[in-house]
Amino acid sequence: MFRAAEVVEIIRNDIYFEKQGDRMVFILKPDAPKEQIDQFLVSWEQKGFSTILSVGTEHTAVCLIGNTAEVDLDHIVETTDIVSYGKRITEQYKAVNRVVHEDDTIIHVGDVTIGEGFFTVISGPCSVESNEQILEIAFSVKNSGAKILRGGAFKPRTSPYAFQGRQEDGLEMLRMAKRETGLPIVSEIMNQTQLNLFEDIDIVQIGARNMQNFDLLRAVGGLKKPVLLKRGLANTIEELLMSAEYIVSAGNSEVILCERGIRSFETMTRNTLDLSAVVLLKQKSHLPVIADPSHASGIRSLVQPLSKAIMAVGADGIMVETHNNPAKALCDGAQSLDLEQFHDLMEDLKKRAEIEEKVI
Amino acid sequence: MFRAAEVVEIIRNDIYFEKQGDRMVFILKPDAPKEQIDQFLVSWEQKGFSTILSVGTEHTAVCLIGNTAEVDLDHIVETTDIVSYGKRITEQYKAVNRVVHEDDTIIHVGDVTIGEGFFTVISGPCSVESNEQILEIAFSVKNSGAKILRGGAFKPRTSPYAFQGRQEDGLEMLRMAKRETGLPIVSEIMNQTQLNLFEDIDIVQIGARNMQNFDLLRAVGGLKKPVLLKRGLANTIEELLMSAEYIVSAGNSEVILCERGIRSFETMTRNTLDLSAVVLLKQKSHLPVIADPSHASGIRSLVQPLSKAIMAVGADGIMVETHNNPAKALCDGAQSLDLEQFHDLMEDLKKRAEIEEKVI
Amino acid sequence: MFRAAEVVEIIRNDIYFEKQGDRMVFILKPDAPKEQIDQFLVSWEQKGFSTILSVGTEHTAVCLIGNTAEVDLDHIVETTDIVSYGKRITEQYKAVNRVVHEDDTIIHVGDVTIGEGFFTVISGPCSVESNEQILEIAFSVKNSGAKILRGGAFKPRTSPYAFQGRQEDGLEMLRMAKRETGLPIVSEIMNQTQLNLFEDIDIVQIGARNMQNFDLLRAVGGLKKPVLLKRGLANTIEELLMSAEYIVSAGNSEVILCERGIRSFETMTRNTLDLSAVVLLKQKSHLPVIADPSHASGIRSLVQPLSKAIMAVGADGIMVETHNNPAKALCDGAQSLDLEQFHDLMEDLKKRAEIEEKVI
């Protein structure tokens, strides 16, 4: 049974949201001239609203942020030539909302494509340890079929006494591996003071613990490169979308959402992978959605079956940890595949990609 | 990071378990004569132990329940002809433990097979409503490929004022549908006083709220028919195995485990489907494991993608709610597929069964 | 931030509830003659509604169960002499709702009172082990100030190999302890077939795992004695109230609610005590509310501070496990106070009862 008790509480709260940022969207006619669109935007801004312009291949939408309680939606539609129709939306998130932007967002990183129709595999070690380690892994996962190389340079660790990553040296090793293999690279940023360090990193990752580090979200919203945003351990699907909204509304629409398991009462696994979230995120948003079977389970023998499930449920890719010697990994060895296991996984996924009609 | 704090607490607790029921298993030689096995069992029972005899195609095992702290395992192995080797096991569950019983348990219900190598689809309405309803659904899901018909007669409802099911009439409608279609039937039992009502029901279902109704578990442990045991909303994988242990140790080894979503903080779905549990249950136990995408999500549009993921992760089947008119269903309409959607799902799953090398 | 996303989902669901059991209550005038009240009830039942008559010292209320969508509330109020006013209520629970029954329910067990204005301490061992054990504990906790003796005879255990309680012998030991000490007794019932065994038990306890064993709830709804209903490990406050509604709507209004900790991600304690639930239950319902610090924490050294917090937050009592030799207890020794610790706790609570203006 759904828990229906607090309807009144929630609605009241909803009204409270309503006060602060609203939910009206106008879908423009296909042939609306740019000039008139600009004029339309300016007219709203002069009335004190913020606007989001969302341009898709099918339709272009204008979303109003502000108190629209007094706005007569029908009147606007009738009196504005370029407007096809308008509607109020019930969600807090607008720029990432599929209602506002119907087309799937497709992201390009070098030759690699991420989004609907593709199943993009990101792989590499939890932590970059040495030139030899990252090179061996990078060449191997590339040969197996991975399209993007991951590697942690700055590691968020529960204990101050645990290995904290190779830091800037780690980023340099990663860039070297990119030069050698041609693989685009992704690594986790810890805070906005590191932005300059990530200049040559192709995709900037926001870790689960930083999902609601709003200053960092705003900062990467100013970048011209994709952001991989991981769901927080205890964050709802809606909160993840709101965090993506921070980035997109700040100007960067290249956000990849990543389900990586949530914290539940179950202790046999590190986290509980929430595959319903993958489906709902793709229904409610136009952004690409991938999942991370390594952190979701924390157990090597679960990575392969979970990866297959992630593909079958409709995700746009996976991020999976690999290591050339998991038993000696400085971090997360218990959940890392060795290079042969990763190769086998990729062979399996390639066969499955056909039935899914996806490019892997 | 795993939560490692309470190691001492848990170990202390573990020792406490140790006192009450222990963990020693002897694997017998393939050719051990039945007579000597019986003698071996009797000898332990005379010393005050309970025993579990587990006969598999590969090996036969004898498990001791009791304080084995003083038992010299090596000495027993050396001095007992029929014993191949012995070991202590770390888990609480014994009879359902794959260590004790290596072969997959395969369950037969009429012509239907449930277990490794098969993907068995159970389908039908949340609640049996009328002869017309159950017949229409039963014929349709059979034609689409379902092998077993489900239908609730006694419904556990949060509210005393909600529809409580057709009760005994519902069971009769279900039996009628079986006679007409030939499909084996499964329905939920609420308590052990109903056992006689379920005589002609092929599979008895224990619902999530009854997973730790230990008297009921013991009671169905006395049946000669399969039991479908659903995981509780807030029960761990280990607790599910312990509940299965109640049934198997009471004499009924035909238990089908069912993952149906756990309660987490996420509110956008009814529950959170835990697919890692499916893999772990199959690793740790020899029992068949299926999953229920309908209750796990509570949302119709999630049932198809989750079903595909359940197959890909390695489950032995699904239980999925269908209705000839979901909008008018007396119960759980929002999560029920209509008959055409179910047909489409089955067509999709049949294609996928090939790649999984499973009989569907 | 509250999670406001699924408002529409919940409201839709709410409407669905609305269809099946409704929410209209009429408050009667203080001097309404019994005859006219009966006539009023009959008139509704003839129209197909069920009714709940709730008699309080301040007002008497009639609650309608059924589809009241078409009922013209104002018209009824205007045209029915004995009706003072009417209202629709938003909650699913009616008979236990404070809106329907404003006065606090006060329960009497022998000389003992449970409810607002009192802080009733229930104590005793997790499990009744022997005549000597239960007698020693009973006399000691009585001298320290406990008003009711608890003792488990049938124990719900995760493992089939763990001690399952002294069963019927345990109940007899408990009755003996009552005869010797004069303390009323409470013990947990496992299923409705045991009802006759509990005839001389003063208060019947429904354990956490049985909170949604609806047949059992209905069965104890037919008793003429108090029921102690514990919150399930993963059940919401509203679900607890709905389970109480099963009992009260079946005719037994003497229900004591018990918060005993919920299952969360935290593993350092056995459960997470939810003291907000105590306050909300008392706000929303007229039933007495107690809490169980022993099961809520699982750790002896937490029992005293949590007991003080439970009193301070406004609960009507506690249920606390004690043992004459916790180190050798057959069950839950780690969370049981020894008799001296319990004595100290009672001395402390007695001082605090003054500031709370409660009778202890």
Added chain:
Amino acid sequence: MFRAAEVVEIIRNDIYFEKQGDRMVFILKPDAPKEQIDQFLVSWEQKGFSTILSVGTEHTAVCLIGNTAEVDLDHIVETTDIVSYGKRITEQYKAVNRVVHEDDTIIHVGDVTIGEGFFTVISGPCSVESNEQILEIAFSVKNSGAKILRGGAFKPRTSPYAFQGRQEDGLEMLRMAKRETGLPIVSEIMNQTQLNLFEDIDIVQIGARNMQNFDLLRAVGGLKKPVLLKRGLANTIEELLMSAEYIVSAGNSEVILCERGIRSFETMTRNTLDLSAVVLLKQKSHLPVIADPSHASGIRSLVQPLSKAIMAVGADGIMVETHNNPAKALCDGAQSLDLEQFHDLMEDLKKRAEIEEKVI
């Protein structure tokens, strides 16, 4: 029942921790000369260990960080004059561990004391809105008995379109309120680039979402002022202690821990207050522990009863949100007390402080 399954998993993991940061502590003799202590520290550092020197009134301890597997503890004790005894500790946290530092840490902020023996009340608005607002609230809560003024200047909000706080102006309003009332002030820092803005703020608050922002923790570890560290929504007690360890091991031992509710499945409250955590934190650590009833519940009518429970359970204070006009608050109005309600709460708490033998 505790969940005992993953003992082996956890122990293995524990060994892994062991490799990276260890757990040996030497308690020094009371009269150990500073010179010899320094020499002792240097000798370990030369062998590659990090050391923590913890000076208490009762004893002084030296904690080793590094691989102590090969260290012969008994030999060290026997051959080092200034060492009284040594032990290995099982916890990850060392500098905040009561084993290493037996005395309660007492923190002084101006004339205000925080720690064992005191119950310090921190109050003020969720968000500083204007000079008038903060002044009215500050004078009022001071008169009622609050000792420290809280006020949010930078607000972490789920939605980018919600009010984000008065930012630097808010800090200035807060400083003004301090000048006028003499109350020390506490406000939340969002990231380490803001450190200079917080120079005149007496206590720097780390919010729940930043509890594992490890760079920020290290940064405030370099401050010479108290840090108020709130528990994350889904963080365990041990993780909170590990985050405190980041700060203390970086040189700042003035950390105040704050329980503020965790995220559970219950939706009727904003979070679930975990009072067991308060007791356990005080048992395991020497740091002061307060709790926040406002965020823990999200409901005004729960703040008073929860505050009383927080005092009764043994916390060293509360942080409670107040507003001169909650209905018009820009943030969290639903959980804020008005000034009269706060006054009443304080009168109640003052009476209770006597029985607790605490200075309020």
